Amino acid sequence: MAHVKIFDTTLRDGEQSPGVNLNRPEKLEIAKQLERFGVDVMEAGFPASSQGDFESVREIANTIKNVSVTGLARAVKSDIDTAWEALKNGTDPRLHVFIATSPIHMTHKLKKTPEEVIDKAVEMVTYGRTMFPKVEWSAEDASRSDLEFLARIIEKVIDAGATVINLPDTVGYTTPYEYGQMFKYIKQNVPNIENVDLSAHCHDDLGMAVANSISAIENGATQIEGTINGIGERAGNAALEELAVALKIRQDYYAPHETRLVLNEIKRTSDLVSKLTGMQVPRNKAVVGQNAFAHESGIHQDGVLKHAQTYEIITPEMVGVKSNSLVMGKHSGKHAFKDKLKQIGYDLSDEKVMEAFTEFKKLTDSKKEVTDDDLFTILTEIQTQT
Ligand code: KIV
Numbered sequence: 001m002a003h004v005k006i007f008d009t010t011l012r013d014g015e016q017s018p019g020v021n022l023n024r025p026e027k028l029e030i031a032k033q034l035e036r037f038g039v040d041v042m043e044a045g046f047p048a049s050s051q052g053d054f055e056s057v058r059e060i061a062n063t064i065k066n067v068s069v070t071g072l073a074r075a076v077k078s079d080i081d082t083a084w085e086a087l088k089n090g091t092d093p094r095l096h097v098f099i100a101t102s103p104i105h106m107t108h109k110l111k112k113t114p115e116e117v118i119d120k121a122v123e124m125v126t127y128g129r130t131m132f133p134k135v136e137w138s139a140e141d142a143s144r145s146d147l148e149f150l151a152r153i154i155e156k157v158i159d160a161g162a163t164v165i166n167l168p169d170t171v172g173y174t175t176p177y178e179y180g181q182m183f184k185y186i187k188q189n190v191p192n193i194e195n196v197d198l199s200a201h202c203h204d205d206l207g208m209a210v211a212n213s214i215s216a217i218e219n220g221a222t223q224i225e226g227t228i229n230g231i232g233e234r235a236g237n238a239a240l241e242e243l244a245v246a247l248k249i250r251q252d253y254y255a256p257h258e259t260r261l262v263l264n265e266i267k268r269t270s271d272l273v274s275k276l277t278g279m280q281v282p283r284n285k286a287v288v289g290q291n292a293f294a295h296e297s298g299i300h301q302d303g304v305l306k307h308a309q310t311y312e313i314i315t316p317e318m319v320g321v322k323s324n325s326l327v328m329g330k331h332s333g334k335h336a337f338k339d340k341l342k343q344i345g346y347d348l349s350d351e352k353v354m355e356a357f358t359e360f361k362k363l364t365d366s367k368k369e370v371t372d373d374d375l376f377t378i379l380t381e382i383q384t385q386t
């Protein structure tokens with residue numbers, strides 16, 4: 001089965017979420033958990049961005065031994081030197097150097113011609129390779145770049161020694177079909193592309209980051225970049241836990257692709273990132289949201305009690321969640337209600353269950369979710385009536 005490499009950028013692009021600022025011990029704690037989770041590469045930060053980030057990246061590179069640790073650098077020699085200082089004692093150090101390739105970025109941000117951008121990219125990859133055994137080169141805003149130009153610059157940076165080519169959808173603009181076609185085009189039009197890893201890096205501005213990443217895999221990407229809980233700039237990055245579970249659950253469709261991720265570490269990783277970044281996971285978020293394995297409607301609860309797969313395509317255990325939950329609310333039915341009473345220690349006659357159920361239904365008109373304490377009150381009242 002083909003192995004899709006997972007490049008985690010929670011500690012770099014994820015930390016770029018407005019309002020998030022991780023200190024050194026927090027970054028290290030997350031890095032250790034990412035190692036347990038089984039990512040192939042972790043981007044520990046942007047060493048030239050601050051002294052604090054430099055120290056965090058260095059500590060992570062010196063501590064994490066089973067994962068390749070990388071750091072971001074602009075196409076600037078001093079950024080690359082700083083990245084090397086931070087990463088040089090790592091087991092498998094990788095430089096991640098980027099330059100924008102779209103007309104809007106080249107004209108307005110870089111104020112460079114396309115030829116100047118090619119020269120700069122080649123110069124920096126060549127320079128990076130004088131120190132680093134692996135150099136990932138990213139074409140920032142690749143998805144809004146001219147494809148012929150993209151193919152030309154990629155060919156040149158591969159010749160200069162790049163070992164990974166990353167094609168980011170920097171502003172989350174593309175759609176799955178379009179993004180996949182870009183990978184297909186590059187695979188077909190760049191000599192030696194087979195000798196490097198081809199990577200996808202998607203943002204979620206239009207809510208398509210995970211779908212776009214999957215489309216990239218279908219069209220030849222061998223590495224996917226993303227973050228835990230999908231945190232990141234603006235609307236965030238591709239959520240790695242969603243991607244990993246989608247590949248696993250739809251192996252029939254995406255076969256033969258798999259990741260090395262330890263899926264039952266997902267919940268623990270998600271909780272840790274949420275706690276340390278202060279970025280709450282929405283209740284309805286796929287895979288890790290509080291509601292992802294909760295059922296409220298009577299029809300669904302009845303189905304799940306008869307056979308979990310009626311309404312659950314992922315088992316909670318697969319992602320490290322203890323169990324599903326049947327939430328007692330106004331849509332709940334008798335089957336789940338009776339089951340709930342048994343769980344909290346009440347084995348009542350059918351008649352008593354009906355009485356309690358009637359009281360419970362009355363209460364749901366004024367309460368969104370009925371708690372165990374509410375149920376105890378109802379049951380105590382019913383039992384004192386006899
Ligand atoms: O989104 C992006 O283009 C990036 C690059 C720096 C890789 O994060």
Ligand code: ZN
Nearest residue numbers: 013168170201
């Ligand atoms: Zn990004």
